[in-house]
Amino acid sequence: MAGVQVSNVSRSFGAHKALDDVSIDFADGGFYALLGPSGSGKTTLLRQIAGFDFPDSGRIAIGGESVERVPVEKRRIGMVFQNYALFPNMSVADNVAFGLSVRGEPKAVIAAEVQGALDLVQLGKLGGRRPHQLSGGQRQRVALARAIITKPRVLLLDEPLGALDKALRVGMQIELKRIQREIGITTIFVTHDQEEALTMSDRVGILRDGKLVQEGPPEEIYNRPKSEFAATFLGDANIFRGESTGNGIRLPDGTAIFAGSGANLAPGAKAICAVRPERIRIFTDAAAPDTANANVLRGEVSKRIFAGNSSTYFVERGGQMLKVIVQNTGVDKLAEGQEVVLRWSPESTVLMAAS
């Protein structure tokens, strides 16, 4: 097992820059999510690490050893494909055995290892089946068992749960995480599902247009996004635009918004503030000054969407639609058209340069 270092990697396809000077350090044994919209370069990056494609420039190291010109079959990686890519002409056991079999391991060793790998993914009894006789979730497990049986240095997953339905996906997320912890393998997985990235990974890297926008632990990216894109792509955010005051911004109508963290911006510079919908509290009247929630805006409820455990209110304020998520406590139900006061703390507000 080993960490992976990607340093200044660029890759172009014709005029299109799929990866533009990307550097990420994947720590040994970590679970890393590469998140981004389609065309952001996340799959290209994964394919560079796997060795299906070579970078135009830059360096890729696995366990400290430079591999950027080493073809995939010599990199000792394990890969799970979005459509599983199980060999249709082989049984489940033969699929799992493939990596050991091409190495020429003795039959007895292979049989024992295959059983171990199938047991690990809880498919111990299905070795004799053919891939087409399995459900989507089972195929996923076979693909995983096949990828880890060779004891690869890195496990790469390309949208591994994308083809599964929601309920199965949540189950597989837990399962995948358990197996990853059990064997302690460095895991890099590509997804466009932000929830998956947040719940599964130790660290997340957000890509956009071939560039790494931000990377770090999920909490850090969620709570302290560094750009509007990071704030809105990972989770929901209300974005306010105005001029920097040093510790927040002034909206065009003169209202001040205070931010507790974020970039150091010179007063007067164009800036934005971001706040998560669940951080905003909603009141029906302007009560006594609330020093903890120093940010105050008045608005009018324009729409309410009930979602069981919470409600989402769309509040119109100065031509901008603000999103507020309120936990269902059984009391506060606001009517559409009602005048409300929104309050939130500077600590919940992040200041960043306007993009």
Place this chain on the structure above:
Amino acid sequence: MATTRVLEWLGRLYIWLLLAFLYVPIIIMALMSFNVSPFYQLPFEWTTEWYASLWQNDQLISATWNSLEIAVITTIICVVLGSAASLALYRYEFRGKKFLQALLFPPIAIPWLITGTAMLIFFFGVGIGRGLFAILLGHVALALPYVIVVASARLQTFAPELEEAARSLGANQWQVTNRVTLPWIMPGVIAGGLFAFAVSFDQFVVSYFLSTPGQTTLPVEIYAAIRKGFTPEINAVSTIIIVVSMALMLLTARFFKFGGEK
């Protein structure tokens, strides 16, 4: 309700008429190969005389062996070259690839009479002349496009991730091809091989142009025999061939089922 039933009945009738159209002449021929009268006279009297005399007919037997030999060699050559070519066309991008692929189709459409004439002239020009070797070359040229087209069609349904998955597991190019890609295109290769065998074994026109009196194939020999005067031995040899080819077909159908599952 009544109309549905009538339609269904007409449908069945249509199928039976179709089958009769296909099989009645063959069945009559097979029956007549066991009839005493050489002139298709009834009543039917059972005999295996024609099969026995077929055994004595050296010309017919040697032509049958020639045909089988040429068909088998043609099939082997076309299967090997054809699957290699379809793999290359699938895997690699090179200059003139589209042009090359387009060139595969016209030989299928050009009348065999014209191809045969062209081959005869060409083979004389380069000194190959006529004979079994010339026939073999001709058959390979005729059958190869079929194998490439059928195997390529099968490859179109191949998921490239399968090769990538095999490589990620440490398989080299040879292992990837042998264990993953070839098993996938096998039904296509078998179907293409069958086509090649049929094109060669049924081939009359090109074989006729390229054969010499001693070196000929079964269809040409049958044609020559019929011109001299029809004998029920022809029925006998045809019946044997029909039985063998049908068995081959059924076997292939089984293979297809095996390879067709995903």
